[in-house]
Amino acid sequence: MNEPVASETYAAQIRRLAELTARVAAQRAEAHTWYAQQCAAADRAVAEAAEQVRRAEAEVAEARELVERVDAEATHLWGELRARVGPSARRLGDPPGPARDASGDPVPLLHGVRQLLDRTRQPGELPGSANPLLVCCGVGGSVVAYALGAGARALGAGSGGDLAVGMPVLALVVTLLGPLVGLAAARLLADRRHAALSPRPIALVVAAGLAATVLLLALPR
Structure with missing residues:
Protein backbone atom coordinates (compact mmCIF):
# COMPACT_ATOMS: atom_id res chain seq x y z
CA MET A 1 0.00 0.00 0.00
CA VAL A 85 13.08 78.75 -90.56
CA GLY A 86 11.05 78.34 -93.73
CA PRO A 87 11.98 76.11 -96.68
CA SER A 88 15.27 75.05 -95.07
CA ALA A 89 13.32 73.49 -92.17
CA ARG A 90 13.65 70.07 -93.85
CA ARG A 91 17.19 69.90 -92.52
CA LEU A 92 15.93 70.18 -88.96
CA GLY A 93 14.23 66.78 -89.08
CA ASP A 94 11.98 65.52 -86.31
CA PRO A 95 11.89 66.99 -82.78
CA PRO A 96 14.81 65.76 -80.66
CA GLY A 97 14.12 63.23 -77.94
CA PRO A 98 14.81 63.70 -74.22
CA ALA A 99 18.45 63.84 -73.20
CA ARG A 100 19.76 60.96 -71.09
CA ASP A 101 21.47 63.24 -68.55
CA ALA A 102 18.65 65.79 -68.39
CA SER A 103 17.69 66.97 -64.92
CA GLY A 104 15.55 69.64 -63.35
CA ASP A 105 12.12 70.97 -64.16
CA PRO A 106 11.55 71.17 -67.94
CA PRO A 123 10.47 91.77 -86.67
CA GLY A 124 13.22 94.23 -85.97
CA GLU A 125 14.13 97.40 -87.82
CA LEU A 126 16.23 97.47 -90.97
CA PRO A 127 19.87 98.21 -90.11
CA GLY A 128 21.73 101.26 -91.36
CA SER A 129 23.61 99.08 -93.83
CA ALA A 130 20.36 98.74 -95.79
CA ASN A 131 20.10 102.51 -96.42
CA PRO A 132 21.75 102.35 -99.88
CA LEU A 133 19.27 99.66 -100.91
CA LEU A 134 16.40 101.80 -99.62
CA VAL A 135 17.65 104.76 -101.66
CA CYS A 136 17.85 102.50 -104.70
CA CYS A 137 14.25 101.40 -104.05
CA GLY A 138 13.09 105.02 -103.99
CA VAL A 139 15.06 105.99 -107.09
CA GLY A 140 14.13 102.79 -108.91
CA GLY A 141 10.44 103.27 -108.19
CA SER A 142 10.58 106.84 -109.51
CA VAL A 143 12.41 105.72 -112.66
CA VAL A 144 9.85 102.98 -113.33
CA ALA A 145 6.96 105.37 -112.75
CA TYR A 146 8.60 108.01 -114.96
CA ALA A 147 9.12 105.45 -117.73
CA LEU A 148 5.45 104.44 -117.53
CA GLY A 149 4.44 108.10 -117.62
CA ALA A 150 6.67 108.69 -120.63
CA GLY A 151 5.03 105.78 -122.39
CA ALA A 152 1.59 107.20 -121.58
CA ARG A 153 2.61 110.60 -122.92
CA ALA A 154 3.97 109.05 -126.08
CA LEU A 155 0.76 107.10 -126.54
CA GLY A 156 -1.26 110.26 -126.08
CA ALA A 157 0.91 112.21 -128.50
CA GLY A 158 0.40 109.60 -131.20
CA SER A 159 -3.34 109.52 -130.71
CA GLY A 160 -6.03 112.06 -131.11
CA GLY A 161 -9.20 113.01 -129.36
CA ASP A 162 -9.62 112.35 -125.68
CA LEU A 163 -6.44 110.25 -125.43
CA ALA A 164 -4.32 113.20 -126.47
CA VAL A 165 -5.80 115.17 -123.58
CA GLY A 166 -6.07 112.48 -120.92
CA MET A 167 -2.78 110.62 -121.37
CA PRO A 168 -0.52 113.52 -120.27
CA VAL A 169 -2.58 113.88 -117.10
CA LEU A 170 -2.38 110.15 -116.47
CA ALA A 171 1.35 110.25 -117.17
CA LEU A 172 1.83 112.98 -114.56
CA VAL A 173 -0.15 111.02 -111.96
CA VAL A 174 1.82 107.84 -112.63
CA THR A 175 5.10 109.76 -112.41
CA LEU A 176 4.14 111.25 -109.04
CA LEU A 177 3.39 107.74 -107.74
CA GLY A 178 7.06 106.79 -108.12
CA PRO A 179 7.86 107.01 -104.38
CA LEU A 180 4.98 104.63 -103.63
CA VAL A 181 6.41 102.14 -106.11
CA GLY A 182 9.68 102.45 -104.20
CA LEU A 183 7.87 101.70 -100.95
CA ALA A 184 6.55 98.45 -102.43
CA ALA A 185 10.11 97.42 -103.28
CA ALA A 186 11.27 98.45 -99.80
CA ARG A 187 8.53 96.30 -98.27
CA LEU A 188 9.79 93.27 -100.18
CA LEU A 189 13.32 94.02 -98.96
CA ALA A 190 12.14 94.23 -95.33
CA ASP A 191 10.16 91.00 -95.62
CA ARG A 192 13.17 89.15 -96.99
CA ARG A 193 15.22 90.32 -94.02
CA HIS A 194 12.40 89.61 -91.52
CA ALA A 195 12.33 93.28 -90.51
CA ALA A 196 9.65 95.92 -90.11
CA LEU A 197 9.35 98.90 -92.42
CA SER A 198 9.53 101.59 -89.76
CA PRO A 199 9.10 105.36 -90.32
CA ARG A 200 12.85 105.91 -90.85
CA PRO A 201 13.15 103.61 -93.91
CA ILE A 202 9.84 104.90 -95.25
CA ALA A 203 11.04 108.50 -95.01
CA LEU A 204 14.31 107.59 -96.69
CA VAL A 205 12.58 105.83 -99.59
CA VAL A 206 10.05 108.64 -100.07
CA ALA A 207 12.74 111.32 -99.93
CA ALA A 208 14.90 109.48 -102.46
CA GLY A 209 11.87 108.88 -104.68
CA LEU A 210 10.74 112.51 -104.55
CA ALA A 211 14.23 113.77 -105.31
CA ALA A 212 14.52 111.40 -108.27
CA THR A 213 11.05 112.37 -109.51
CA VAL A 214 11.86 116.09 -109.34
CA LEU A 215 15.11 115.52 -111.23
CA LEU A 216 13.38 113.43 -113.87
CA LEU A 217 10.62 116.00 -114.34
CA ALA A 218 13.24 118.72 -114.64
CA LEU A 219 14.95 116.96 -117.52
CA PRO A 220 14.39 118.59 -120.94
CA ARG A 221 11.99 116.64 -123.13
Whole structure:
Protein backbone atom coordinates (compact mmCIF):
# COMPACT_ATOMS: atom_id res chain seq x y z
CA MET A 1 0.00 0.00 0.00
CA ASN A 2 1.04 3.58 -0.69
CA GLU A 3 2.35 5.50 2.19
CA PRO A 4 0.33 8.58 3.16
CA VAL A 5 1.77 11.94 2.16
CA ALA A 6 2.44 14.41 4.83
CA SER A 7 0.14 17.44 4.89
CA GLU A 8 3.10 19.80 4.77
CA THR A 9 4.40 18.22 1.55
CA TYR A 10 0.92 18.27 -0.01
CA ALA A 11 0.46 21.92 0.81
CA ALA A 12 3.85 22.73 -0.64
CA GLN A 13 2.98 20.92 -3.86
CA ILE A 14 -0.31 22.80 -4.07
CA ARG A 15 1.49 26.12 -3.62
CA ARG A 16 4.03 25.18 -6.26
CA LEU A 17 1.25 24.13 -8.63
CA ALA A 18 -0.50 27.44 -8.03
CA GLU A 19 2.74 29.31 -8.66
CA LEU A 20 3.36 27.40 -11.85
CA THR A 21 -0.23 27.99 -12.96
CA ALA A 22 0.11 31.71 -12.28
CA ARG A 23 3.45 31.82 -14.10
CA VAL A 24 1.97 30.02 -17.13
CA ALA A 25 -1.01 32.38 -17.11
CA ALA A 26 1.32 35.39 -16.96
CA GLN A 27 3.46 34.00 -19.78
CA ARG A 28 0.31 33.24 -21.78
CA ALA A 29 -0.96 36.78 -21.21
CA GLU A 30 2.45 38.16 -22.15
CA ALA A 31 2.43 36.03 -25.32
CA HIS A 32 -1.06 37.26 -26.21
CA THR A 33 0.04 40.87 -25.60
CA TRP A 34 3.18 40.40 -27.73
CA TYR A 35 1.13 38.78 -30.49
CA ALA A 36 -1.40 41.62 -30.42
CA GLN A 37 1.42 44.16 -30.55
CA GLN A 38 3.05 42.35 -33.49
CA CYS A 39 -0.27 42.18 -35.34
CA ALA A 40 -0.88 45.89 -34.72
CA ALA A 41 2.65 46.71 -35.90
CA ALA A 42 2.14 44.53 -38.99
CA ASP A 43 -1.17 46.25 -39.70
CA ARG A 44 0.48 49.65 -39.38
CA ALA A 45 3.32 48.55 -41.66
CA VAL A 46 0.84 47.25 -44.23
CA ALA A 47 -1.15 50.51 -44.03
CA GLU A 48 2.02 52.61 -44.39
CA ALA A 49 3.17 50.48 -47.33
CA ALA A 50 -0.24 50.84 -48.98
CA GLU A 51 -0.08 54.63 -48.49
CA GLN A 52 3.42 54.71 -49.97
CA VAL A 53 2.21 52.68 -52.95
CA ARG A 54 -0.72 55.07 -53.39
CA ARG A 55 1.60 58.10 -53.28
CA ALA A 56 4.02 56.43 -55.67
CA GLU A 57 1.21 55.64 -58.11
CA ALA A 58 0.02 59.27 -57.90
CA GLU A 59 3.57 60.51 -58.54
CA VAL A 60 3.92 58.14 -61.49
CA ALA A 61 0.62 59.36 -62.94
CA GLU A 62 1.66 63.00 -62.43
CA ALA A 63 5.07 62.34 -63.99
CA ARG A 64 3.45 60.59 -66.97
CA GLU A 65 1.09 63.54 -67.44
CA LEU A 66 4.04 65.96 -67.23
CA VAL A 67 5.97 63.94 -69.81
CA GLU A 68 3.01 63.97 -72.19
CA ARG A 69 2.52 67.71 -71.68
CA VAL A 70 6.23 68.43 -72.19
CA ASP A 71 6.34 66.26 -75.32
CA ALA A 72 3.30 68.03 -76.75
CA GLU A 73 4.73 71.48 -75.97
CA ALA A 74 8.14 70.54 -77.39
CA THR A 75 6.50 69.29 -80.59
CA HIS A 76 4.48 72.52 -80.85
CA LEU A 77 7.57 74.70 -80.30
CA TRP A 78 9.52 72.63 -82.82
CA GLY A 79 6.76 73.20 -85.36
CA GLU A 80 6.91 76.96 -84.73
CA LEU A 81 10.68 76.85 -85.20
CA ARG A 82 10.28 75.02 -88.50
CA ALA A 83 7.74 77.63 -89.59
CA ARG A 84 10.19 80.41 -88.71
CA VAL A 85 13.08 78.75 -90.56
CA GLY A 86 11.05 78.34 -93.73
CA PRO A 87 11.98 76.11 -96.68
CA SER A 88 15.27 75.05 -95.07
CA ALA A 89 13.32 73.49 -92.17
CA ARG A 90 13.65 70.07 -93.85
CA ARG A 91 17.19 69.90 -92.52
CA LEU A 92 15.93 70.18 -88.96
CA GLY A 93 14.23 66.78 -89.08
CA ASP A 94 11.98 65.52 -86.31
CA PRO A 95 11.89 66.99 -82.78
CA PRO A 96 14.81 65.76 -80.66
CA GLY A 97 14.12 63.23 -77.94
CA PRO A 98 14.81 63.70 -74.22
CA ALA A 99 18.45 63.84 -73.20
CA ARG A 100 19.76 60.96 -71.09
CA ASP A 101 21.47 63.24 -68.55
CA ALA A 102 18.65 65.79 -68.39
CA SER A 103 17.69 66.97 -64.92
CA GLY A 104 15.55 69.64 -63.35
CA ASP A 105 12.12 70.97 -64.16
CA PRO A 106 11.55 71.17 -67.94
CA VAL A 107 8.69 73.70 -67.64
CA PRO A 108 10.98 76.76 -67.13
CA LEU A 109 13.12 75.59 -70.06
CA LEU A 110 10.08 75.36 -72.32
CA HIS A 111 8.96 78.78 -71.11
CA GLY A 112 12.37 80.19 -72.04
CA VAL A 113 12.16 78.64 -75.51
CA ARG A 114 8.66 80.07 -75.95
CA GLN A 115 9.89 83.56 -74.98
CA LEU A 116 12.81 83.24 -77.41
CA LEU A 117 10.48 82.30 -80.25
CA ASP A 118 8.19 85.19 -79.35
CA ARG A 119 11.13 87.60 -79.54
CA THR A 120 12.30 86.23 -82.88
CA ARG A 121 8.73 86.40 -84.18
CA GLN A 122 8.70 90.16 -83.68
CA PRO A 123 10.47 91.77 -86.67
CA GLY A 124 13.22 94.23 -85.97
CA GLU A 125 14.13 97.40 -87.82
CA LEU A 126 16.23 97.47 -90.97
CA PRO A 127 19.87 98.21 -90.11
CA GLY A 128 21.73 101.26 -91.36
CA SER A 129 23.61 99.08 -93.83
CA ALA A 130 20.36 98.74 -95.79
CA ASN A 131 20.10 102.51 -96.42
CA PRO A 132 21.75 102.35 -99.88
CA LEU A 133 19.27 99.66 -100.91
CA LEU A 134 16.40 101.80 -99.62
CA VAL A 135 17.65 104.76 -101.66
CA CYS A 136 17.85 102.50 -104.70
CA CYS A 137 14.25 101.40 -104.05
CA GLY A 138 13.09 105.02 -103.99
CA VAL A 139 15.06 105.99 -107.09
CA GLY A 140 14.13 102.79 -108.91
CA GLY A 141 10.44 103.27 -108.19
CA SER A 142 10.58 106.84 -109.51
CA VAL A 143 12.41 105.72 -112.66
CA VAL A 144 9.85 102.98 -113.33
CA ALA A 145 6.96 105.37 -112.75
CA TYR A 146 8.60 108.01 -114.96
CA ALA A 147 9.12 105.45 -117.73
CA LEU A 148 5.45 104.44 -117.53
CA GLY A 149 4.44 108.10 -117.62
CA ALA A 150 6.67 108.69 -120.63
CA GLY A 151 5.03 105.78 -122.39
CA ALA A 152 1.59 107.20 -121.58
CA ARG A 153 2.61 110.60 -122.92
CA ALA A 154 3.97 109.05 -126.08
CA LEU A 155 0.76 107.10 -126.54
CA GLY A 156 -1.26 110.26 -126.08
CA ALA A 157 0.91 112.21 -128.50
CA GLY A 158 0.40 109.60 -131.20
CA SER A 159 -3.34 109.52 -130.71
CA GLY A 160 -6.03 112.06 -131.11
CA GLY A 161 -9.20 113.01 -129.36
CA ASP A 162 -9.62 112.35 -125.68
CA LEU A 163 -6.44 110.25 -125.43
CA ALA A 164 -4.32 113.20 -126.47
CA VAL A 165 -5.80 115.17 -123.58
CA GLY A 166 -6.07 112.48 -120.92
CA MET A 167 -2.78 110.62 -121.37
CA PRO A 168 -0.52 113.52 -120.27
CA VAL A 169 -2.58 113.88 -117.10
CA LEU A 170 -2.38 110.15 -116.47
CA ALA A 171 1.35 110.25 -117.17
CA LEU A 172 1.83 112.98 -114.56
CA VAL A 173 -0.15 111.02 -111.96
CA VAL A 174 1.82 107.84 -112.63
CA THR A 175 5.10 109.76 -112.41
CA LEU A 176 4.14 111.25 -109.04
CA LEU A 177 3.39 107.74 -107.74
CA GLY A 178 7.06 106.79 -108.12
CA PRO A 179 7.86 107.01 -104.38
CA LEU A 180 4.98 104.63 -103.63
CA VAL A 181 6.41 102.14 -106.11
CA GLY A 182 9.68 102.45 -104.20
CA LEU A 183 7.87 101.70 -100.95
CA ALA A 184 6.55 98.45 -102.43
CA ALA A 185 10.11 97.42 -103.28
CA ALA A 186 11.27 98.45 -99.80
CA ARG A 187 8.53 96.30 -98.27
CA LEU A 188 9.79 93.27 -100.18
CA LEU A 189 13.32 94.02 -98.96
CA ALA A 190 12.14 94.23 -95.33
CA ASP A 191 10.16 91.00 -95.62
CA ARG A 192 13.17 89.15 -96.99
CA ARG A 193 15.22 90.32 -94.02
CA HIS A 194 12.40 89.61 -91.52
CA ALA A 195 12.33 93.28 -90.51
CA ALA A 196 9.65 95.92 -90.11
CA LEU A 197 9.35 98.90 -92.42
CA SER A 198 9.53 101.59 -89.76
CA PRO A 199 9.10 105.36 -90.32
CA ARG A 200 12.85 105.91 -90.85
CA PRO A 201 13.15 103.61 -93.91
CA ILE A 202 9.84 104.90 -95.25
CA ALA A 203 11.04 108.50 -95.01
CA LEU A 204 14.31 107.59 -96.69
CA VAL A 205 12.58 105.83 -99.59
CA VAL A 206 10.05 108.64 -100.07
CA ALA A 207 12.74 111.32 -99.93
CA ALA A 208 14.90 109.48 -102.46
CA GLY A 209 11.87 108.88 -104.68
CA LEU A 210 10.74 112.51 -104.55
CA ALA A 211 14.23 113.77 -105.31
CA ALA A 212 14.52 111.40 -108.27
CA THR A 213 11.05 112.37 -109.51
CA VAL A 214 11.86 116.09 -109.34
CA LEU A 215 15.11 115.52 -111.23
CA LEU A 216 13.38 113.43 -113.87
CA LEU A 217 10.62 116.00 -114.34
CA ALA A 218 13.24 118.72 -114.64
CA LEU A 219 14.95 116.96 -117.52
CA PRO A 220 14.39 118.59 -120.94
CA ARG A 221 11.99 116.64 -123.13
